[in-house]
Structure formats: C-alpha cells, structure tokens
Amino acid sequence: MGFLEPELPTLDLAEWSKGSRGERIRPMARHWAEVGFGTPAVLHLFYVAKIGLYLLGGWLIAGCTPGLGGPTAVGSWWSEPIVFEKIVLYTMLFEVIGLGCGFGPLNNRYFPPMGSVLYWLRPHTIRLPPWPRRVPFTAGDDRTPVDVALYAALLVAICWALGSGGAGPDPVSHHGTGLLPRWEIGLILVLLAAAGLRDKVIFLAARGEVYATLTVTFLFGGADTVIGAKLIFVVIWVGAATSKLNRHFPFVVSTMMSNSPVMRPRALKRRFFERFPDDLRPGRWSRVVAHVSTAIEMAGGIVLLCSGGGPVTAVVATVLVCFHLAILTAIPMGVPLEWNVFMIYGVLALFVAHADLRPWNLTHPAPAVLLTLLAAGVVVAGNLFPRKVSFLPGMRYYAGNWDTTLWCVLPSAARKIDEHVVAIASMPQAQLERVYGKDRAVIPLYLGYAFRAMNSHGRALFTLVHRAIPADRAAEYTVTDGERICSTAIGWNFGDGHMHNEQLIAALQRRCGFEPGEVRVILLDAQPIHRQTQRYRLIDAATGEFERGTVRVADLVTRQPWDDDVPVAVDR
Numbered sequence: 156m157g158f159l160e161p162e163l164p165t166l167d168l169a170e171w172s173k174g175s176r177g178e179r180i181r182p183m184a185r186h187w188a189e190v191g192f193g194t195p196a197v198l199h200l201f202y203v204a205k206i207g208l209y210l211l212g213g214w215l216i217a218g219c220t221p222g223l224g225g226p227t228a229v230g231s232w233w234s235e236p237i238v239f240e241k242i243v244l245y246t247m248l249f250e251v252i253g254l255g256c257g258f259g260p261l262n263n264r265y266f267p268p269m270g271s272v273l274y275w276l277r278p279h280t281i282r283l284p285p286w287p288r289r290v291p292f293t294a295g296d297d298r299t300p301v302d303v304a305l306y307a308a309l310l311v312a313i314c315w316a317l318g319s320g321g322a323g324p325d326p327v328s329h330h331g332t333g334l335l336p337r338w339e340i341g342l343i344l345v346l347l348a349a350a351g352l353r354d355k356v357i358f359l360a361a362r363g364e365v366y367a368t369l370t371v372t373f374l375f376g377g378a379d380t381v382i383g384a385k386l387i388f389v390v391i392w393v394g395a396a397t398s399k400l401n402r403h404f405p406f407v408v409s410t411m412m413s414n415s416p417v418m419r420p421r422a423l424k425r426r427f428f429e430r431f432p433d434d435l436r437p438g439r440w441s442r443v444v445a446h447v448s449t450a451i452e453m454a455g456g457i458v459l460l461c462s463g464g465g466p467v468t469a470v471v472a473t474v475l476v477c478f479h480l481a482i483l484t485a486i487p488m489g490v491p492l493e494w495n496v497f498m499i500y501g502v503l504a505l506f507v508a509h510a511d512l513r514p515w516n517l518t519h520p521a522p523a524v525l526l527t528l529l530a531a532g533v534v535v536a537g538n539l540f541p542r543k544v545s546f547l548p549g550m551r552y553y554a555g556n557w558d559t560t561l562w563c564v565l566p567s568a569a570r571k572i573d574e575h576v577v578a579i580a581s582m583p584q585a586q587l588e589r590v591y592g593k594d595r596a597v598i599p600l601y602l603g604y605a606f607r608a609m610n611s612h613g614r615a616l617f618t619l620v621h622r623a624i625p626a627d628r629a630a631e632y633t634v635t636d637g638e639r640i641c642s643t644a645i646g647w648n649f650g651d652g653h654m655h656n657e658q659l660i661a662a663l664q665r666r667c668g669f670e671p672g673e674v675r676v677i678l679l680d681a682q683p684i685h686r687q688t689q690r691y692r693l694i695d696a697a698t699g700e701f702e703r704g705t706v707r708v709a710d711l712v713t714r715q716p717w718d719d720d721v722p723v724a725v726d727r
Contacts, residue, residue, distance in 0.1 A: 162193035163598050172597075176604070176617065176634075177717040183598075183605035184716040185432045189421045191414030192488075192602055198260055199416045202486055205258070209249060209493045217241050221320035222332040234508030235328055236380055237321050239501075240335050240373050244343070246497050247366035248313045251357065255493045257649045262489055263603070263639050265586045270579055270646030271360055274298075275306045279577045281645050281662050282354035283654065293352050296662040302353050309346040309357075316343060326377050327509070334380060340373045355545075356654055360647045362494065364548040365391060368530055375522055381509050382516060383523040388501055389456035390527060392475075394534035394550030396452035401682060402712045403555030403611045405437035405445045410609040411553075412441070415485040435609070435716055451478050459502070464510035472507050487553065488606065489650050541681035542690070545653045556681045558652025559607075560637030561616045563624045563675040568696075569633070571667040576644055583639035603636060608716035615679055615689065615706045617719040622702065623675040623693045637676070652678065657694065664696045671697045682708055691723075703727060 164186040171179060186193070217238040218226025232238055249255050253271025258264065267273065274280045275298070282302055284293040321333030328334075347367055351358030361367065365387075372383030409427040412418050425431040429438045437445075455475045462468045476499050483495040517523055537549020546557045564572075569582050580586065587596040607613040624632050637655035641648040644659060656678055663669075674696035682689045687709060693702040704725040711721060 158196045161195050161599075162190055163595075163602075164190075164193075166598070168594075168597075176620070177719045179601055180604050180608055180617070181717040183601045184435055184609060187410070187602065187605045187609060188413050188428055188431055188435055189424055192261075192599075192606065194261065194414075194416070196416070199486055202259065202261070202490060202492060205254070206483075206492055206496060209246075209254075209496065212249075213242050213245050216245050216317050219318075220332065222330050224330070232330060234504045235330060235332065236325060237328065237332050237334055239381075239384065239504050240340075241317055242497065242500060242504075243366050243369045243373075244313050244316055246493060247361050247370070248310065248317070249493060250366070251309070251361035253360070253647065256362065256489060256491045257360070257642075257647055258490060261486065262648065263583060263586075263636075263642060264580070265590050266581070267579060270642065272310075273579045274646030275354070275357060276303055277577065277579075278303055281576070281659070283356055283645065283658050283662070284353055285351070285355040285358075290352050296658075296665070298354070302350070305346060305350040305353060306357060309343070309350055312339070312343045312346055315339065327381055327512070334373060334376060337374055337376075340370060344370055356645055356647055359545060359547050359649070359651065359654070362547065364530075364533070364550070365494070368526065371526055372523070375519070377518060378512050378516060379518055379523055381505060381512050382514060383526060384501070385460055385505050385509075385512070386514065386523055386527040387530060388498075388505065389460050390530045390534065391498075391550060392452045392456035394531065395552045395554070396449050397534065397684075398538060398549065398551035398554040398556065399445070399449045399452070400684070401554060401556050402708055403682070404449070404553075405441040405555075406609065406611045406712070407553050407555040408444045408448075409435075409437040409441040410606065411485050411487050412444075413609075414488065417484045436712070448478060448481075451475065459506040459510075461513060462510065463513060468507060468510045472502050475502050482553075491552075491649075538684040541683060545651050546681065547649070547651060551681065555610055555612075557612070557650055558656070558681050559612050559616060559650075559679050560652050560655050561607075561620060561623075561677045562635045562637055562640050562655075563620065563632040563677075564635060564640075565631055565673045566633070568667070568669050568673040571669065571673075572643070572663065575666045576663065578643050579646065580643045582643055583635050584633050603639075604634075605716060607636060611708070611711040612679055612689070613716065614711045614714045614718055614721050615691065616677055618706075618721040618723065619677040619679070619691055619693065621719065622723070623677050625672075628672075632675075652680075660694055660696050669696045671695055673697065679706075 164182055215226055220237060223232040253269035259268040278298055278300060280298045281296055282298045287294040316335055316339040319335055319339060322336040323333040324331050325333040368387050369384050372380050375383050412427045413424050418424055427438055427441045429436045451474055455471050458471045479495040479498045483492055533548045534550045537544035572582060587599055591599055620634055638648040641655040660676055676694040678692045680690045688705045688707055690705050692700055694700050704723055706721055706723055
C-alpha cells in the first residue's frame, strides 16, 4: 500500500465496465484477498494517533481525580475502582460524541469524518425511536428541541462525573477516595435511557450494551461493583463467542486478515483462502483462527472470573490481551478500536488487579445476579430473534451474521435526499467522487461491493438485487450499502441493519416523496442460531413490501464472492 495514495486494482476500465456486476466484483475480490481495501498507510497512522489521544484523555481525566496523587502517580491508582468508573464513562462519552466506532474513512465517512454530535445537537434530523407505538411520548421521526436537550444534558452529566471526586471511603480503594456519587451515576443512566427511547441510535452509538450495563454496576458499591463489572465482561465474551458458533465467522476472519495493515506479505494473506485466486472461500487457516478465537472468548473470561490470581490468571489474562490486540492491530472496518483498548484495560484493572474478588464474595448477590441474567437474556434473545434485537446488545460482534441491506437508488431519488433530508454528509456516491474523482469513484464503490460479497451474506444480497430492480433499468440504479445511506441520513452507522430497515425507509419517504421504483431496498435478516436459513424482504419505498422469502446458509457458504445465483425460496 502507498503512504499517501490508496493501492487500487489496476484495470482496463473500459473493458472491465462491460462485464456484469458479478464479473466486475471478481477482480475486486481477488484484490481484496491480497491487499484489502488498499487504505493509504497515512490513514492507519491517523487511527493510531486517535487511539493515542484516547489514551491520553483517559490518563488525564483519571489522574486529575482528587485524592489519587495526580497523573504522574499512575502506578498507584490505575486499578482504583473510581478510575475504572471514569474510564467507562469517558469511553461512553468518546463513543456517543462520534469519535469511536464508525469514525472516519474506514467506515465510509469522508466529509466530515463523523456525524453523531453534529446531527444529534441539530433539530429536524432523523431520529429512530425503538418502540414508538409502545412507549408514550416517543412517536415520530423528527428531532425536536427536547431531543437535542436530552442529548446535550447527557453529555454534560458525563462530563460532570468525569470531573468529580469520590463519595467517601470504599473497602476496595487503596486511596480512600471511594466511588463516584450514586446520584451522578443515576442521572447519567436516566438521561441515556430517555434519549435512547426517543432515538435508539444514540443508545447504540453510546455502546449502551457495554458501558451503560457497566455503569449500572456502579450503583452496587464496594466490592460488588468490581465483581458485577467482571460478570458483565464475562457476558460480553461468552455472548460474542456464542454468536460466532455459525458458518459465517470464518468469512470474517479471512476478510479481516486480508485488510490488516500488519499482515503484509501477500503470500501469507492468500493462505487464508481455500485456493487463491479461483476459490476465495475461507481456507484452513481462517477456520483454525475462527475456532481458536471463539474458544478463547468462550472460556477465557470464565477462567479469569474463578481463578483468583496466580499463574493461571497471568496466562489467561495474557491470552485475552493478545486476543484484543490482534483485533485492534487489524484495524477492522467499522474501527471498534477504542473498545478493544478498553477491554484490555478491563482485563488488567478488574481480573488481574482484583483477582481475589470472585462471585461468591458478593455482599448483596441479588442485584449483580439479576443484571447478569438480564444481559445474558438479551444475548439469547438476539441470537434467537435477530430481527428483533440489534447485533450490538445481541453481542454478535464480528460474527459475520448481521442484518444487512442494499439500497438501489435512482439519480432522481438521490437528489431528493440531498434536497429534503437535514444532514451533514452528502450521499455516498458524491463523497466517493469527491475523494477519487468522478471517473475512478466506481473502483472504491466496487471494492465496497467486494467487501460485502466476501462475507457470506453478500452472495444473497447481490442475488436479490436482480429480483429487486427491473433488468432493463438495472444500469440506471446506484446500488449502495445500507450502512452508507444510514451514515448520511442519521449520522451514525456500525454494521447494524436495524438502523436502515423499514423505519428509515418510511422516514425518508415522508420527507422525499419517492415515486414508485425510485428506491428499492433489499433487507436480509441475520441467521437465527437455531435455524440454517435467513429471511429477506424486498421493499419499494413508495409502495411498500413486494416480496419476501428465505435463503439457505448452506447455499451462501459454498459460493464465491462474485456468484449472484443463490437459490431463493419466495414466500409471497
């Protein structure tokens, strides 16, 4: 890869453009298998610098806590419970502002590199309430001054807590600083819940399934806070591992390794595939890495929770730190970088520094047990009913099994979105043309197609494009990943089809008044853990659903990225 310039595939554009979509994806998939997206090295350094700024901010915020001795005394306070509290809240703030997951060019964000705060402090942007018909005062999709005030109040409340001192002696504290006042914690949780009920995207962007759940443990006090946080970490690891018990995950491994900036030799990258360049299904190395990493996630946290210190704790903690470092250094698409840094800190601050605190040491077991069961129950529900539960609270992180969408948009519809939707970012195609030029923008667009197609669900999506739009008008449509539409329309995206499903389609239709055929959307549900099929729906933004059916996972995992002939079972 170049330092300033992307490493794009070398093509005869005129000849390449004559092929079908599948034929044009083929060289892109081969390029991805050897190079990845071809991101310039300077962008990887940009993300490394951002991690450095995240670490610097956390160090200063924690070090300035009254009673800890200042930032230079980090060796004496890094594992203090109040420091863990502040790192959790600081990371939640980092995420909900828009600086964490989903930030920058590696998440298809160019101008500007973030949305989030730029959208959620602005009236009349789109909001997506999770249960508008069930929760009073949450209906509608227009952001009001009340929504802006709730979000702003959340930011202020977190900042206030980050500047606070402890509320008195605590049995686990070596400095006697105690924990943050409970009223500050309660206020943050209430504001996040209220803002999230008005707009689920804010809760998801705050990574509420991690940081809000951990924040609840701060209400327990004493050793129960540390043990409760440990239990939530274990739910995260076991939940994520459970979600990877599928046939999709090896595809994630091969795709991620191909895009890793530290996995440089092309010959090494090729070994993650069955037989490069003709068979780009995951090879033996991908399957081994998938199985080993799943086992580490499944067992590592449980062993740490029960080990109580000594060599076992040291070895398992080292393995889990290396596990998160491997994800971090791959700089995966979606860039959940700070989350992995936080998980490494949690391993050390909770399980190593406080190895002696185990579940049977709980003073008041009921709150911690109930919270753990609730978090685990959401994971179970997310795997059984993925259409109902976002992949984030469902802990289906990088499992290769997500709700996904493709949007087929005519130029007239793109103009309507630009004219009628209050947004900061322009439509994805316009952003690509601004970065790469009008003539070459089609190359990164098709590299994006290749990324989607390298994952097993991509075979179904591109097959369903043929069913969604008329064959004689196919060339008129721009086929765009739903994540990119989501990025423009609501200001945040992180691989979650729940944010660009029928709810967003309806919100855009109300604003833009699309004509029949102007926008066609393919919605593919994730695979329920107990079934070997995935359901799909085809939607016309103006007239509604016009087809639904299923595809078999077995038909997806046996095909190549450029194959768009997956058998479809049509329900109606």
